[in-house]
Amino acid sequence: MIHFNSGIEIEGVGFPLDSTRRHDFAFVSHAHSDHIASHKKIIATPETVLFFRKRYKRVLSHAVPLGHKTRIGNVDIELFSSGHILGAAQIMIHRQGAKIVYTGDFKLRPSATVHPIEIRKCDYLIMESTYGRPEYVFPDRDTSIELLLGFIKSARVSGYTPMILGYSLGKAQEALKIIGDAGYPAAVHQSVYEMAVLYQKCGVKFGEFERLDPQTCSDKVIIAPPMSRTNSELRQLRRVRSCMLTGWGVGKIPRWSGADAVVPLSDHADFNDLVSYVERAEPKRVFTIHGFEEFAEHLRKRGFDAVYLGKGESASLSAPPTHFSPRKRTSNIDLFE
Ligand SMILES: [Zn+2]
Known part of the structure; x- marks a missing residue:
């Protein structure tokens, strides 16, 4: 099961991802305030640890550079660039033979200050979809x-x-x-x-x-x-x-x-880049979070098994989501875009 509330929790994985509620140990994809809390210890890239300490000075850290693998509890993980801000990382979790990727915030376009994004093939993809409407296509x-x-x-x-x-x-x-x-x-x-x-x-x-x-x-x-x-x-x-x-x-x-x-200079993917990411990652199933609920529908029309995971909702890695109640969302302005 995957549960999304103040962050992402995955059954069998002993730490939450980007939780805004304090935990003893959590993965932090990047140091924007809508992805962090005053955790006791974090796993993050060295850059993110540096930025995180600006706000929470005493945090303990397990720093993992981009491109590196490590074992946390009973799962192997790898961090790789999301292209969002300096040090921002996606995480791949190897769980029971399956590859689960959580993107955090990401962009595909090049940047003068950030490592280019890497897209890895995976079985299950948990992705942000901030600009998940076709009207959001940015100039180059x-x-x-x-x-x-x-x-x-x-x-x-x-x-x-x-x-x-x-x-x-x-x-x-x-x-x-x-x-x-x-x-x-x-x-x-x-x-x-x-x-x-x-x-x-x-x-x-x-x-x-x-x-x-x-x-x-x-x-x-x-x-x-x-x-x-x-x-x-x-x-x-x-x-x-x-x-x-x-x-x-x-x-x-x-x-x-x-x-x-x-x-329109953004640190997020526009609509076309969101779709392009999924096409390149080739997941069996996609869970979209943040942004527009309708983005999952756009992916389904393109043949992907995709579901939107709203706050407080859970979904099975393979079965239809539970507590799933589609809602119309007209506006979801994220100032950290
Ligand atoms: Zn961000």
Whole structure:
């Protein structure tokens, strides 16, 4: 059985995956706050352990680098890149002769700061499906970068300071790398700065950047997390134009973004990449979590045995899911996309 609630639990596997409830021992795919809790001990990549300790300093760790195998209790596991943020890992669990893969958050597109994703063939696939609707098809990466640099250029030409909004772990460092490689100096919010320093410790090289100082940042590109715009230091800034980096901005500026512009640069797979992942992994059965319930139906139409697993629901690896009650979900905005 597989159970999804505050995280994923698999019968016969002695630890939960990405639980947001405290456990003695848990697998953490990456350190975004919607995948972690104050666990006593975690199994994760060394990079994720580093980011995790920023929030939970005393956590014990069993660090497993990407591409490595180990035995935990009675199961063999392997961690391999999910391409989501630095150190983000998928886990393959070998259980009773079957290969079970849990993706965590993932993207297929290349990145300037993250190891490329690996897709492995498996028997059972538990996958996120954040953008599991056909309307969510992103432009290619080069186009998104062109849009971002075009926004920066036009803001500066008009006498405004460009402010790029992206969450502080992952998206902001990707933006910092792109902006630095294009030759722009950056002034970054404290939370972005702290994570950028950790990225540097992991070997990522950035262009010129400094901690945001409202008095001296007008000739730089500001990078800040979306929630920080209400901070008093950012409220002091005048003549600023903001651009949010989010996959929810395909073809439109979501009203909740509050930004002047949106560029669809995401750390998640778009609809086509979600489908492509499943085609390449060739699982016997797929369990979709997060995102749109209808994505499982899209997979079934393509011939895959797929079920959506909502919060509080369980499913057998081979039989139809129990407690399965389809619900219409109209919106599922995930700010860590
Ligand atoms: Zn994430």
